[in-house]
Amino acid sequence: MPGQQEYTREEVATHNTESSCWIIIDNVVYDVTKFLDLHPGGAGVIMDMAGKDATDDFYNLHRQEHLLKYSKRLQIGTIAGQKPEIIVTGPGDISKVPYAEANYWQGHRSTYYNDSHKAFRVVLRKFYDEEIIPEALVSEELGKVPSPELFRKMGDFGLLAAAVGPGPHLQGQNLPGGLKPEEMDFFHEQIMHEESARIGCPGFSDGLGAGLMIGLPPIFNFGSYEMQQKIIPEVLSGRKRICLAITEPFAGSDVARIKTTAKLSPDGKHYIVNGTKKWITNGVFCDYFSTAVRTPKGITMLLIERSEGLETKPIKTSYSPAAGTSYITFENVKVPVENILGKEGQGFQVIMYNFNHERWAICCSVIRASRLIVEECFKWANQRKIFGKRLIDQPVIRAKLAHMIANVEAIQNWLENITYQMTQMSYKEQSRALAGPIALLKLQCTRVSHMVSDEACQIFGGRAITKTGMGRLIEQFQRTNKFGAILGGSEEIMADLGVRQAMKDFPNARL
Numbered sequence: 206m207p208g209q210q211e212y213t214r215e216e217v218a219t220h221n222t223e224s225s226c227w228i229i230i231d232n233v234v235y236d237v238t239k240f241l242d243l244h245p246g247g248a249g250v251i252m253d254m255a256g257k258d259a260t261d262d263f264y265n266l267h268r269q270e271h272l273l274k275y276s277k278r279l280q281i282g283t284i285a286g287q288k289p290e291i292i293v294t295g296p297g298d299i300s301k302v303p304y305a306e307a308n309y310w311q312g313h314r315s316t317y318y319n320d321s322h323k324a325f326r327v328v329l330r331k332f333y334d335e336e337i338i339p340e341a342l343v344s345e346e347l348g349k350v351p352s353p354e355l356f357r358k359m360g361d362f363g364l365l366a367a368a369v370g371p372g373p374h375l376q377g378q379n380l381p382g383g384l385k386p387e388e389m390d391f392f393h394e395q396i397m398h399e400e401s402a403r404i405g406c407p408g409f410s411d412g413l414g415a416g417l418m419i420g421l422p423p424i425f426n427f428g429s430y431e432m433q434q435k436i437i438p439e440v441l442s443g444r445k446r447i448c449l450a451i452t453e454p455f456a457g458s459d460v461a462r463i464k465t466t467a468k469l470s471p472d473g474k475h476y477i478v479n480g481t482k483k484w485i486t487n488g489v490f491c492d493y494f495s496t497a498v499r500t501p502k503g504i505t506m507l508l509i510e511r512s513e514g515l516e517t518k519p520i521k522t523s524y525s526p527a528a529g530t531s532y533i534t535f536e537n538v539k540v541p542v543e544n545i546l547g548k549e550g551q552g553f554q555v556i557m558y559n560f561n562h563e564r565w566a567i568c569c570s571v572i573r574a575s576r577l578i579v580e581e582c583f584k585w586a587n588q589r590k591i592f593g594k595r596l597i598d599q600p601v602i603r604a605k606l607a608h609m610i611a612n613v614e615a616i617q618n619w620l621e622n623i624t625y626q627m628t629q630m631s632y633k634e635q636s637r638a639l640a641g642p643i644a645l646l647k648l649q650c651t652r653v654s655h656m657v658s659d660e661a662c663q664i665f666g667g668r669a670i671t672k673t674g675m676g677r678l679i680e681q682f683q684r685t686n687k688f689g690a691i692l693g694g695s696e697e698i699m700a701d702l703g704v705r706q707a708m709k710d711f712p713n714a715r716l
């Protein structure tokens with residue numbers, strides 16, 4: 206086997222010409238002769254390193270994924286007597302970089318997590334690494350929405366069911382790693398959102414689950430029995446897709462201003478829906494739309510199936526088209542009256558019902574996405590050499606990292622506390638006691654992500670504004686971190702809600 210052959214450094218040094226060009230990276234010998242003309246950075250830069258150890262130069266310019274992609278083709282052996290020094294992360298692995306994972310996963314104690322959570326993370330991470338990341342990277346680049354095959358794979362694996370969280374709606378559902386539906390709790394769900402954010406493709410991740418996570422709860426909380434029997438299995442198996450359609454060109458946070466109307470047909474059997482919706486995540490490829498409309502009795506929620514008169518167009522956003530963000534027009538769309546969700550005129554209650562859960566899920570994602578950026582910065586600061594030193598040897602860079610780490614750790618710990626409260630409280634109690642804390646946590650999460658993005662940009666320099674290469678995740682994070690600060694309630698609304706909720710319980714206290 207050529208890949209297992211051992212060489213001395215002296216032997217490698219003799220292969221320093223264009224007709225035989227070898228290089229060493231870590232303890233591995235690569236024959237890059239045939240690759241010279243294919244190398245995106247040009248042949249000359251590799252020729253400068255021909256026959257030499259190119260480890261530092263390679264890692265100054267490339268992500269490890271490039272090496273892994275080509276290693277099978279180019280690797281011819283290893284250096285005799287030398288063991289690998291650089292860690293190669295495999296599918297499902299937990300990172301060993303400090304603060305790259307919440308501390309429990311790196312061996313600390315926790316009162317929150319148990320073996321079931323641990324096992325759940327292992328199977329999820331492996332699935333994300335092996336099944337989702339390869340398609341995510343290509344789709345993000347090409348601007349493609351997730352394939353129907355991937356949805357089906359996720360459905361079969363139980364990932365779509367895990368994305369909507371614990372509850373009676375999971376009865377009979379298959380969950381990842383054989384987790385029993387009655388054993389699933391909010392920590393499992395937190396892990397699911399974290400693993401999705403960890404892949405570093407926020408447009409694609411939202412393409413896979415954002416519509417479902419907010420579009421299906423109105424069905425299982427307010428839909429008729431018949432509707433639930435049909436829609437839940439279709440959607441959780443990945444055969445059909447659903448999203449939530451509330452916001453309009455006329456109404457964002459001010460839901461009460463929506464203009465889309467639903468009028469009863471003369472025979473009373475259908476609602477006839479007319480209007481528009483904007484910023485609807487996943488709308489481009491969805492089959493079902495949990496939609497807010499205006500009827501004579503007020504705001505009402507309807508389940509609308511893609512049908513004649515319903516058109517979806519992609520909206521170009523600052524993240525990738527993989528999220529399927531859409532503008533929707535309804536022109537005389539006929540919706541059976543049985544498709545009502547809850548009662549006529551009580552749509553606001555349906556909309557509000559899942560808000561805390563949605564905001565909490567956004568917190569899980571934002572924290573994990575920020576943590577990924579901390580990991581990137583920590584690695585980069587250790588490998589990048591400038592002015593004869595590593596970046597990490599500069600106090601100003603250590604100060605930036607300290608600030609990022611301290612903030613991410615603080616919000617992680619607050620999140621875990623809130624998740625724990627959710628596992629202990631009824632839904633009613635959660636709505637009363639946690640709406641304020643979740644709103645404030647979301648505010649804090651997006652403030653931290655803003656700071657993390659800014660500091661990461663300074664640490665990565667020009668690479669942070671380059672879509673491919675070393676700083677690709679930083680560039681992507683800068684474009685997308687504002688989503689969390691707007692979706693599910695803007696920072697301003699979160700701040701106000703948090704304090705107003707606290708005022709509800711304010712005692713008659715004086716200074």
Ligand code: HEM
Nearest residue numbers: 235245246250251254259262263266271272275673674675
């Ligand atoms: C197994 C060996 C190598 C492989 C598989 C490889 C692969 C690649 C790939 C895929 C890119 C494009 C990266 C991107 O757009 O993000 C690239 C760029 C580049 N490579 Fe390599 N490379 C190898 C060795 C080297 C060596 C030894 C050098 C010289 C020290 C080098 C210098 C460069 C440079 C200067 C660029 C352009 C970087 C930039 O745009 O900032 N490469 N290489």
